[in-house]
Amino acid sequence: MVNDEKSGIGARRMLERAFAGISLLAGMGMALPGAYLLTLGGSTYYLVAGVLLVAAAVDLWRGRARGAWLFLLVWLGTLGWALWEAGLDGWALLPRLGLLTGMGIVLALIRWRPGARTARIAATATAAAALLASISLVLTGSHGNASLPLAASTAAGVADGEWHHIGRTVGADRFSPLDQITPANIGKLQVAWTAHLGMPPKGLAGTIEATPLMVGDTLYTCNMDNAVIAIDPDSGKTRWAFDPKLNVDGLKMTQCRGVTYHRQPGISGPCAERIILTTYDNRLFALDAHGGQRCRDFGNNGEVSLLDGMGGVPKGYYYQTSPAALVRDKLIVGGCVLDGQAVNEPSGVIRAFDAVTGRLAWAWDMGRPDRQGLPPAGETYTRGTPNAWPPISGDDRLGLAFVPLGNPTPDYVMSHRTPEMRRYGSSVVALDVETGKERWHYQTTHLDVWDYDLPAPASLVDFPTARGLRPALIQPTKRGQFFVLDRETGKPLVETVERAVPQGAAPGESLSPTQPYPVGMPSLAGPRLSEARMWGITPFDQIWCRIRFRQARYDGDFTPVGTDKPSIIFPGMWGGSTWSGISIDPERRIMVANVNHFPMYNRLVRRADADPKEYQQFVAGRVAINSSRWSQTGTPYAAKVEPFMSPLKIPCSQPPYSEIAAIDLGKRAMMWRHPVGRARNTGPFNIATGVPFVVGTPTLGGSMVTRSGLVFIAATQEPAFRAYDLRTGKLVWETRLPTTGHGNPMTYRSPRSGRQFVLIPASGHPRFLNTASDQLIAYALPE
Secondary structure: OHHHHHHHHHHHHHHHHHHHHHHHHHHHHHHHHHHHHHHOOOOOHHHHHHHHHHHHHHHHHOOOOHHHHHHHHHHHHHHHHHHHHHOOOHHHHHHHHHHHHHHHHHHHHHHOOOOHHHHHHHHHHHHHHHHHHHHOOOOOOOOOOOOOOOOOOOOOOOOOOOEOEOOEOOOOOOEEOOOOOOOOOHHHOEEEEEEEOOOOOOOOEEEEOOOOEEEOOEEEEEOOOOOEEEEOOOOOOEEEEEOOOOOOOOOOEEEEOOOEEEEOOOOOOOOOEEEEEEOOOOEEEEEEOOOOOEOOOOEOOOEEEOOOOOOOOOOOOEEOOOOOEEEOOEEEEOOEEOOOOEOOOOOOOEEEEEOOOOOEEEEEOOOOOOOOOOOOOOOOOOOOOOOOOOOOEEEOOOOEEEEEOOOOOOOOOOOOOOHHHHHHOOEEEEEEOOOOOEEEEEEOOOOOOOOOOOOOOOEEEEEEEOOEEEEEEEEEOOOOOEEEEEOOOOOEOOOOEEEEOOOOOOOOOOOOOEEEEOOOOOOOOOOOOOHHHEOOOOHHHHHHHHHHHHHOEOOOOOOOOOOOOOEEEOOOOOOEOOOOOOEEEOOOOEEEEEEEOOOEEEEEEEHHHOOOOOOOOOEOOOEOOOOOEEOOEOOOEEEEEEEOEOOOOOEOEOOOOEEEEEEEOOOOEEEEEEEOOEHHHOOHHHOOOOOOOEOOOOEOOOEEEEOOOEEEEOOEOOOEEEEEEOOOOOEEEEEEOOOOOOOOOEEEEOOOOOOEEEEEEEOOOHHHOOOOOOEEEEEEOOO
């Protein structure tokens, strides 16, 4: 009996000493960097808590009860500090309280003995466990409750059960009048069919971002190889397919965001209805909608080169990422220019082609606005100008195409830019589709050196004003701001002000003293960063992020990027809206938007200091694209462009990293907003943790709304497809996907069965380092 007691005491002492060793390491891991953080002007907590943990470890090693009480003191102090600094936000409390709470429970169990005194210790452990459980229940935001009065829909030319453009209408509202699937019966939604669209060749990554079209009795979409596929809407079986045989040798990735439908009025027969395809290797195809054959009267045997007039285009420097916009029988085409490589990159020219003949109707070249045709022999469209890589929207009644422009390349320097580049960068431009002449333009970021391209198409809506309804567009941005402009004039329809922004450009560079803010619309930009908003999953990676924050320049929005220290850019180039844009219910005048909150950690590097091997310009098949080291050849500076992440490969900023929100356009007020996406497929080093709580993962993709009051969205880093109640924001349906989905959802009604289907592609995405797939999945209510 005595030996057993001695054995128990010996085991307990060994456990106490082991715990003391861990506490010593934890204390040193907090105190040493905490002292450095203090010298940077940061929090005193880590130094004080670390020193006390070391003292507790010494006492516990020596078997003194005081060590346990010191640990309790640290925990109680940490609790008070955490609540003062982070409030009741569960994710914010995790790195502050999670580790110490877990250690406290272990210590209480080690020191537990029968009797009153140890009962108090056990009670403390129980309370700590209860706290740990409570903070893991992460708040997902409050839900509003709004009435939904119906107004007349502004959609024209698209039957209720069909979907004719990437945004359903050319105005890109992504609204369907169908109401068979409702918040009341959506719980019965199930997979109706799955189609496999085809994988790219080995060694080539890709993603299916296409929103299928539904015209008549056929679905039309494209895969990663840019093949067009016509699909039976009831069974998912392929009716025909067309392979453009891409020439992408030396490239690593392709994508397709959809196709375009055109019907030639007054005729029948082959190619009276056609599917238009833009390809990654810069070709424009016209195909018969009923058989997939080339339309021989379009261009050269159904094909037009989009490289005519472009001059020398190095492989991979110019490519098509979005379908052509169809406005008044004109196919409006932009193009994507590779970021950050050099001056004199390909032109961002906007072109229109006749949808029947394929002839060039006009070209809008901002460097030569007087010239609407091809450049003369020996000349090219103006090189290096801002380009339009997202989809383009339009207004058939006004005869306007609305072009969302990016900034000129290279992205993070201004000194090389011409007056035209400075004038049009990051602007939405209204072009007359008959002449190609500019009607108006509106700049959302002046002298953009933060890569704040307009990332999404403008969405059209009849907007309520004091003077009645006005034809408007809403332009999303990477900043999480939404500009509301009169479609006829380009003038803001909500209060928009110029605010002073931080100054201090790098030598030879220039900045705008002010930037525009649409203060009359709710913002989804996210809260201003601070040291307290630095995050981690433990105190150690959190303090690392705090130190990095203190080492950088951060003055809020539009922090200049310099050479002496890194700058934190928030929202960063992956922030705000993505190419998928917003959804608008035109009947209830409600806007739905999903945005990302993701900071960047950027720095300019003087040309003399830029290692040529580290900052190499991309050459297809020879020099890979380095997404964090931009050469910016031909300018005084290279650029280091990195996501602000910890050594564990998780963001340094506090969750959420994405939100979805609904805004009442009549009241110009937020109806509801909350994070979207659970944490189960994310974690340190991209290892899935399985944690099922909502964290708000990054999103790539957008939403769709229906007349029945549903919002559908996939998009997240978690392979899931969701539906929310438009009135309240309540999650009413959720299902797992085989991998992540990054196209916008769409819906249609089969003319044969009368069933309403909802479609989402599930392909994964190289940026999320997840499983690649080629699936298009249709959901419907049981027959």
